[in-house]
Structures are given as structure tokens and as C-alpha cells.
Amino acid sequence: xxxxxxxxxxxxxxxxxxxxxxxxxxxxxxxxxxxxxxxxxxxxxxxxxxxxxxxxxxxxxxxxxxxxxxxxxxxxxxxxxxxxxxxxxxxxxxxxxxxxxxxxxxxxxxxxxxxxxxxxxxxxxxxxxxxxxxxxxxxxxxxxxxxxxxxxxxxxxxxxxxxxxxxxxxxxxxxxxxxxxxxxxxxxxxxxxxxxxxxxxxxxxxxxxxxxxxxxxxxxxxxxxxxxxxxxxxxxxxxxxxxxxxxxxxxxxxxxxxxxxxxxxxxxxxxxxxxxxxxxxxxx
Amino acid sequence: xxxxxxxxxxxxxxxxxxxxxxxxxxxxxxxxxxxxxxxxxxxxxxxxxxxxxxxxxxxxxxxxxxxxxxxxxxxxxxxxxxxxxxxxxxxxxxxxxxxxxxxxxxxxxxxxxxxxxxxxxxxxxxxxxxxxxxxxxxxxxxxxxxxxxxxxxxxxxxxxxxxxxxxxxxxxxxxxxxxxxxxxxxxxxxxxxxxxxxxxxxxxxxxxxxxxxxxxxxxxxxxxxxxxxxxxxxxxxxxxxxxxxxxxxxxxxxxxxxxxxxxxxxxxxxxxxxxxxxxxxxxxxxxxxxxxxxxxxxxxxxxxxxxxxxxxxxxxxx
Numbered sequence: 001x002x003x004x005x006x007x008x009x010x011x012x013x014x015x016x017x018x019x020x021x022x023x024x025x026x027x028x029x030x031x032x033x034x035x036x037x038x039x040x041x042x043x044x045x046x047x048x049x050x051x052x053x054x055x056x057x058x059x060x061x062x063x064x065x066x067x068x069x070x071x072x073x074x075x076x077x078x079x080x081x082x083x084x085x086x087x088x089x090x091x092x093x094x095x096x097x098x099x100x101x102x103x104x105x106x107x108x109x110x111x112x113x114x115x116x117x118x119x120x121x122x123x124x125x126x127x128x129x130x131x132x133x134x135x136x137x138x139x140x141x142x143x144x145x146x147x148x149x150x151x152x153x154x155x156x157x158x159x160x161x162x163x164x165x166x167x168x169x170x171x172x173x174x175x176x177x178x179x180x181x182x183x184x185x186x187x188x189x190x191x192x193x194x195x196x197x198x199x200x201x202x203x204x205x206x207x208x209x210x211x212x213x214x215x216x217x218x219x220x221x222x223x224x225x226x227x228x229x230x231x232x233x234x235x236x237x238x239x240x241x242x243x244x245x246x247x248x249x250x251x252x253x254x255x256x257x258x259x260x261x262x263x264x265x266x267x268x269x270x271x272x273x274x275x276x277x278x279x280x281x282x283x284x
Numbered sequence: 285x286x287x288x289x290x291x292x293x294x295x296x297x298x299x300x301x302x303x304x305x306x307x308x309x310x311x312x313x314x315x316x317x318x319x320x321x322x323x324x325x326x327x328x329x330x331x332x333x334x335x336x337x338x339x340x341x342x343x344x345x346x347x348x349x350x351x352x353x354x355x356x357x358x359x360x361x362x363x364x365x366x367x368x369x370x371x372x373x374x375x376x377x378x379x380x381x382x383x384x385x386x387x388x389x390x391x392x393x394x395x396x397x398x399x400x401x402x403x404x405x406x407x408x409x410x411x412x413x414x415x416x417x418x419x420x421x422x423x424x425x426x427x428x429x430x431x432x433x434x435x436x437x438x439x440x441x442x443x444x445x446x447x448x449x450x451x452x453x454x455x456x457x458x459x460x461x462x463x464x465x466x467x468x469x470x471x472x473x474x475x476x477x478x479x480x481x482x483x484x485x486x487x488x489x490x491x492x493x494x495x496x497x498x499x500x501x502x503x504x505x506x507x508x509x510x511x512x513x514x515x516x517x518x519x520x521x522x523x524x525x526x527x528x529x530x531x532x533x534x535x536x537x538x539x540x541x542x543x544x545x546x547x548x549x550x551x552x553x554x555x556x557x558x559x560x561x562x563x564x565x566x567x568x569x570x571x572x573x574x575x576x577x578x579x580x581x582x583x584x585x586x587x588x589x590x591x592x593x594x595x596x597x598x599x600x601x602x
Contacts, residue, residue: 085542085599086533090518139598146595168486168508170518173532174544177486177508178597181494184463185470185594208508211447211462211487230458230487231449239449249454257455 030054046266055223055266057203059105060112060127063162067125067270068116076115076124077147080140081108086173094171101132109140110165113148115157119274121281124152127162128209135165137209138172142179145213146186153189158196158277163214167207180212187216196280198273201228201251201260219276220260221269222251228259290346292335296554299328332554339503342526344535345511347503348483349445352557354564355414356383356398356441359481362564363571364389364396372423376456379420381412381448382492384427389439390572395431397424397492398441398481414483415448418461421491425465428472437475437575440492445510447488462491469494470594471587475578477571479549480504480536481556496590497574498544500536501567502551507534544597 026039032054042049046066047056058066064073081098088094102108110133113126126148128135145161152159168176190197199217201210203226211230214220222228229249237244247253254260264272289297303324310317339347347353360367364387372378384397399416402408424440431438447458469476469492476495484493484506500506509517511529516522533539536548549570552559578586 079602081601083599083601086531088531090528090531139600142598143600170509170514170532172599173508173534174506174539174542175598177490177506178544178594180463180487180490181466181470182594182597184466185494185591187467188471208487210459211491212466213463215457215460215463216467228459229454230447230462231454236449236451236454240451242451244451248451257457259457259460 031056048266053224053265055203055225057130057164059131060107060110060129060162060164063127063202064112064114064116064125066266067160067162067273068114068118068123069120071117073114073116076113076151077144078108078112080144082138082140082172084171085139085175086171088171088173090171097133097171105129105132107132109144110135110137111141111144113144113151115151115155118160118270118277121274121277122155122157123160123277124148124157125160125162128164130164130166130204133169133171134167135163135209136167136169136176137165137179137183137212138169138176139179142176142182145183149186149190152195153193156193156195158198158281159190160198160200160273160277161213161217162200162202163205163209164202165205165207165209167209177208180208183213184216187213196277198276200264200269200273201254202226204228206230206232215259218280219262221262221264221272222254222260224251224263224265226251228254288352290343290350292339292343292346296328296331296335299324299331303328329553336554340526341505341529341533341535341538342511344503345483345505345525345529347555348505350555350557353482354556354560355403355443356396356400356481358560359441359564359567360387360396360398362561363568364394365391367396370423370427373419373426375419375422377417377419379412379417379423380410381414381416381444382420382424384424386436389437389575393434393436394575395427395436395438396441397427397438399444399489399492401443401482412448414444415446416444416488416491417448417450417453418456418458421447421461421465424492425461425468428465428469428476432473435474437477437578438472438495439571440476440478440495442478442480442484442489442493442506443482443504444485444488445483446485447491462487465491466494470590473583473587475575475586476590477574477578479567479571480506481567485510494594496578496586496593497546499547499549499570499574500539500545501549501556501563502536503555504536505529505534506536506539506545507532 030049033052035051201222205228251263367387369385383400399414401414402411477497478493478495479499511525512522514528515524539545552562556563
């Protein structure tokens with residue numbers, strides 16, 4: 001329920017979800033402009049609304065499929081999955097949250113890493129699955145990111161990472177926090193080998209992921225209107241008790257404040273990044 | 285109720301009251317209360333021992349934020365000589381939530397950096413309750429790079445609820461400031477020894493917490509999010525902070541068991557604030573031991589060990 005609905009007296013509130021009259025899969029609705037969109041067209045447009053240019057959140061796997069050339073793709077370290085070092089339990093056991101998330105997303109954890117090509121140039125690319133516990137970074141994501149870096153070094157391939165994450169995973173507590181240090185430390189190794197790292201910040205990139213690997217790229221690219229920041233807007237609002245500026249913590253705001261190099265639309269991502277990589281990393 | 289005593293310390297307060305009543309009685313009258321006093325004092329000591337031997341994680345969390353707990357400057361004054369505070373990030377501002385500067389430790393030059401909370405209301409506000417903005421982390425980074433240049437070890441003291449969640453902080457790149465510190469500290473060519481002295485709050489703590497050694501004072505805590513924050517997200521109620529504190533394993537002992545902390549530095553009976561001088565002595569001797577170990581290592585080897593240590597963090601199935 002949105003805050004607006006909460007404010008409305010209950011007798012005029014419309015209870016229940018809007019009726020689903022659209023058959024699953026064939027048509028979908030833009031969650032920004034509410035336009036009804038034809039599934040195949042939306043897919044062709046990489047899930048960017050053709051009417052209002054809203055960049056919808058997409059799965060990590062789809063992201064990498066859209067981004068990489070469709071030949072010679074190999075997924076790396078896909079067998080890694082979370083353990084539960086703290087036997088963490090809130091209202092639900094962490095172990096149960098893991099199996100729910102695995103069932104929902106068909107992924108073992110948040111970070112998906114693939115070795116492939118971008119317009120013929122060999123690269124390693126990884127993406128966070130936001131649908132898996134909010135794309136949170138725990139031990140698995142940290143380790144897979146480090147191994148992605150090692151794969152880059154072994155074969156002199158640039159790294160392109162798409163982040164979509166609420167931050168560090170609370171259920172692994174300090175283990176998660178320390179993944180920030182682990183991933184940030186490993187990026188030094190990549191720099192030492194003069195291998196470029198391009199960080200693409202997509203909606204949303206917050207907290208511990210934003211305050212580590214996502215902000216350590218040689219080049220920072222943001223998708224339009226993505227929410228990017230350290231503290232969440234709600235926490236900030238509660239702390240400072242003033243209205244947040246228009247467009248606060250959105251990509252365009254970060255561009256204006258110098259935190260990202262450019263805002264790039266999803267459909268231009270391949271061209272832009274290929275161009276950057278061919279220029280930065282000529283010796284291949 | 286005395287605000288300087290936590291809820292679970294109330295039995296001690298009651299005994300203290302009895303003791304002072306008796307003391308007054310012995311001064312005014314001719315009763316001989318020495319025996320009674322002696323046994324009450326003994327009872328008090330045992331009670332403190334008993335209470336503090338078995339604190340819950342939530343009680344420990346309260347200890348870590350105790351209003352009388354020694355802060356970075358209290359330790360600087362007791363452990364170092366010739367401290368000269370250095371200010372500012374050279375770009376935007378000086379952030380009083382982090383203090384840093386040159387000092388001597390056992391007579392040798394070091395760089396000291398730590399979060400600083402305020403003692404009274406006006407200082408609390410000036411220091412923003414130890415919650416740093418990007419310029420604080422950037423000042424820390426500047427001082428660490430200076431330490432590297434002049435080849436002196438860096439000693440950091442962690443005590444913060446977290447990085448400040450504010451509009452300006454976001455505008456000036458809070459995330460980038462923290463990330464940059466993690467990145468640079470992991471390869472800084474001088475020994476870096478980090479100690480959590482109070483509250484180790486999330487990214488704001490880690491931003492001065494990457495190094496060759498991680499120590500924690502006995503009643504300090506270190507976690508990815510505050511117990512209240514965790515509870516309000518996962519339990520949908522900040523009231524469940526006690527459960528969240530237990531679930532996250534935020535105490536020094538637990539984190540040592542998990543292999544994430546090198547050493548737990550024992551606090552004086554009843555906590556650091558009951559005897560800051562003794563606490564400082566113990567802390568000093570641990571730091572001194574760590575520094576002499578690290579000074580013997582060739583730089584390359586020290587950095588390699590640091591890297592391996594960082595890479596070892598995490599547990600997963602394969």
C-alpha cells in the first residue's frame with residue numbers, strides 16, 4: 001500500500017489489487033506511465049518502455065544476454081551458493097529465504113558472471129539479480145566478483161559489472177560488510193594489470209554495493225533515472241526531516257554532482273561500452 | 285534513575301546507594317559499620333563480575349554506546365604523546381566526526397585516525413554523533429596517504445553509528461568516499477592496525493577499518509547495520525532490536541569465534557568507562573605488540589598477508 005492510499009479514508013479506498021485482465025506474458029503494463037505494452041515489442045526494446053523511455057528492472061541473466069554477443073558465452077562459478085554461517089533467523093530462517101529466492105529466480109545467489117564477447121572483444125561481465133533478496137551482496141557475491149577479476153587477469157579481459165542491489169546482505173551480518181573490503185581490495189589487482197573496469201549502475205544501486213565495487217570503476221555509467229546512493233531516501237528523510245530535492249539520488253543527479261561519467265540508455269549500452277573499451281584497452 | 289547506568293546495571297546502583305548510606309552513617313555516628321561495608325563492597329564486586337560476565341548481545345550493544353564510554357580522543361591522550369591534530373580534506377571541509385593527526389607511540393611517529401563522538405550536547409552536535417560525511421573519510425584518506433609517504437604506521441579507532449545519511453553527504457559522494465578508502469587502505473604500504481573501541485556501525489566503520497589487524501574491545505560491537513535498523517527491516521519493528529542483535533552476532537567474542545576479528549581486548553571490570561586509564565594501558569600493550577610484529581615484516585609480505593586475509597572473508601558452499 002502506498003502512503004497516499006494509507007492517508008485516504010478506508011471507505012473510499014479501493015481494496016485489493018487491480019484486476020488482472022491482461023493475459024500473463026503477452027501484454028504488460030509500464031509501471032511508470034501505465035501504457036499497455038505488447039510483450040514482444042517490449043522484449044525487443046530490452047524492457048525499456050517505448051512510450052515513456054522508462055528503464056524497467058530486468059533480470060541479471062537477461063541483462064547479460066542483451067549485453068554480450070550471442071556466441072561463446074560461458075558462465076563462471078555458477079555452483080557457488082550461500083551457506084548460513086550465523087544460522088540466521090528473523091521471522092523466517094535465512095535458509096528458507098535462500099530457497100525461496102532460488103526458487104523464484106532460478107539463481108543460486110545474486111551475482112551472475114559470464115565470460116563472453118562484446119562486439120568481438122573478449123570481456124568478463126557480471127550482473128546482480130535484484131529479484132534475489134534485493135540483489136544483496138553476501139559471501140557468494142563477494143567471492144564470485146573476486147573470481148571474475150581473476151578470470152579477467154588470466155585472459156587480459158576487461159570487466160563490466162551491472163549493479164542492482166539494496167546493499168550488503170543483513171543475514172550474513174559482518175561477513176557481508178567485509179565483502180565490501182574484499183571486492184574493493186581485489187579491484188587493485190585489476191588496476192595493477194591495467195585492465196579496465198566499467199561499472200554500470202542500474203536501478204537501484206545502494207548501500208554496501210554502492211559504497212564498494214560500484215563506485216570504483218575506471219568509468220561509471222548509469223542507466224537513466226536509476227536510484228543510486230549510500231543511504232536510502234527514506235532513511236535520509238527521517239534523519240534530516242526536510243523534503244528531498246527533486247530527482248535526488250537519481251542518475252541525472254549523480255551526473256550533475258560528478259559521481260558518474262555518463263547516463264546511457266540501455267539500447268545504447270553495447271555501442272557505448274564497446275567504444276570505450278576499444279579505446280581504453282587497445283592491445284588486444 | 286541515573287542515566288549513566290544502564291538498565292541491567294540497576295542492581296549495582298541499589299547496592300551503591302546502600303554503601304553510601306552506610307558510609308554516611310559511619311561518619312556521623314559511632315556505629316561500627318566497617319565489617320558491613322566490607323562485605324557490601326565485596327558483594328558489589330561479585331555482582332558486577334556476575335552481570336558483566338554474561339551480557340546479552342543487546343546489552344553489549346548498549347555498553348558500546350554508553351554515554352561515559354571513552355572516545356578516540358580519550359585514548360589518544362592516554363596512549364600517545366605529541367599529538368598534533370590535522371584538519372580538513374583540502375577540498376570541501378573539515379569533518380569533526382573524524383579526528384586524525386600525527387603523534388608518537390612509544391616514542392615513534394605514527395598517524396592516528398578515529399571517529400569522535402561528542403561528550404556534551406553541543407559537542408555531540410558539532411561532531412554529528414560520530415557520523416561522518418564524505419569529507420571525514422577523505423580527510424582520513426589524506427592522512428593515510430601522508431603516513432604512507434613518510435613511512436609511519438596508521439592506527440585507527442572505530443566508534444560510529446554509521447556514515448551520516450544526509451542530503452549533502454549524498455551530493456558529495458558518500459559511497460565513493462567509503463569505497464575509495466577500502467580500496468586504498470587494502471594496499472597502503474605501511475602497517476594499518478584497526479581497533480573497534482565502541483560502536484562499529486556498518487560502512488561508516490569499515491571506511492577506516494581495513495588493515496593488517498582488527499581488534500575489538502570486549503564490549504564493543506561491529507555489524508553491517510544497527511540492531512534497530514535490522515529489526516525495522518526484517519522484523520518490521522525497531523522493538524525487536526534485541527533479537528536482531530543476537531541474530532547478527534555483533535559482539536567481539538562472537539566475531540572472534542567466526543574468525544573475523546584477531547583479538548578481543550579485555551575491558552576493566554564493568555566496562556572501559558569505569559577505568560579508562562587501565563583500558564588505555566591494555567589497549568596500548570596490544571597495539572604495541574601488533575606494531576612490533578608488523579614492523580618486522582618486509583612491506584611486500586605484509587601486503588600479501590593483508591590481501592590474503594581480505595580474500596579469506598566469507599563462507600559459501602561450492
